[in-house]
Amino acid sequence: MAFTVCPFCGIASDKAHDSQEACIDALQDEIDKTRELLAAVDAARSDETPAARRQDAQTT
Numbered sequence: 001m002a003f004t005v006c007p008f009c010g011i012a013s014d015k016a017h018d019s020q021e022a023c024i025d026a027l028q029d030e031i032d033k034t035r036e037l038l039a040a041v042d043a044a045r046s047d048e049t050p051a052a053r054r055q056d057a058q059t060t
Ligand SMILES: [Zn+2]
Pocket: 006, 007, 008, 009, 010, 011, 016, 017, 022, 023, 024, 026
């Protein structure tokens, strides 16, 4: 599968977007992906905090 970087928004996709709407859609997708990634990192981090571990020990 060949990837192209859209010259307008700079997001890698299968082809350059042919309209502003397509670029905005792609940007929204990227934002969603980034949010999910950050949420996953945050969740992993809070699992590792000593405070969370102590709470875990108390509740179980
Ligand atoms: Zn684009």
